[in-house]
Amino acid sequence: MYNASDLRRNLKIQIDNEPYVIIDFQFSKPGKGQALYRCKLRNMINGVIIDRTFRSVDTFEPADLQERKMQYLYNQENEFYFMDVENYEQSMLTAGQVGEAKNYLIDNLEVDILLFEDKPIGITLPNFVDLRVTRADPWAKGDSVSGDSKPVTLETGYELRVPPFIEEGTKITVDTRTGEYVTRVKE
Structure with a gap:
């Protein structure tokens, strides 16, 4: 059981028997009266975002979620398929559930x-993944306007900025929490 003082970003709670994740959170204490917690919550089943204000005396049930290790197989249009590594059962998530x-x-x-x-209602990625650069523009020495970084496209179609020494075909590590370049992978 959570108290209102336990609320924070990315906390998963259950409201009206459905799981929600807190995506934004503000605390305010008026001059008189109880403290208020203003939260923006996303329903983990249908993706609907709601705003709720909670008082300091409110309590919450943790969302009854299980995590299962699965392996990504493929996607077909807006459906992503995964296989359970223990029993080989396949599960499907929609593009909305997979998100970024x-x-x-x-x-x-x-x-x-x-x-x-x-x-299945959502996905948790490892913090870092290794991806290959499929497109990298040549870098012009002295191009200081871009701040010594250049745009590249990865094998998944994701675009980000990397240091100028990264070339097409290079494998790099990306932080999945921020979407930023971490390091070049030695092959």
Whole structure:
């Protein structure tokens, strides 16, 4: 059981028997009266975003979620398919459920699939993934306007800025939490 003082970003709670994740959070204490917690919550099943204000005396149930290790197989239009590494069962997530994680999904990547009442509703990526650069513009020495970085496209179609020494075909490590370049992978 959570108290209102436990609320923070990315906390998963259950409201009206549905799982929600807190995506934004503000605390305010008026001169008189109780402290208020203003939260923006996203329903983890249908993606609907709601605003709620909670008092300091409110309590919450943790979202009843399970995580299962699965391997990414492929996507077909707006559906992403994963295989349970223990029993080889396949599960499907929609593009809305996968969200920004699609930028980092490569074949055979192991991820954690979030389950609510045994139905897949979301995905948790590893913090870092190694991806190959498929397009990199040449860098012109002295091009200081770009701040010594250049845009590249990765094998998943994701675009980001990297140091100028990164060339097409290079494998790089990307932080999935921020979407930023971390380092070049030695092959």
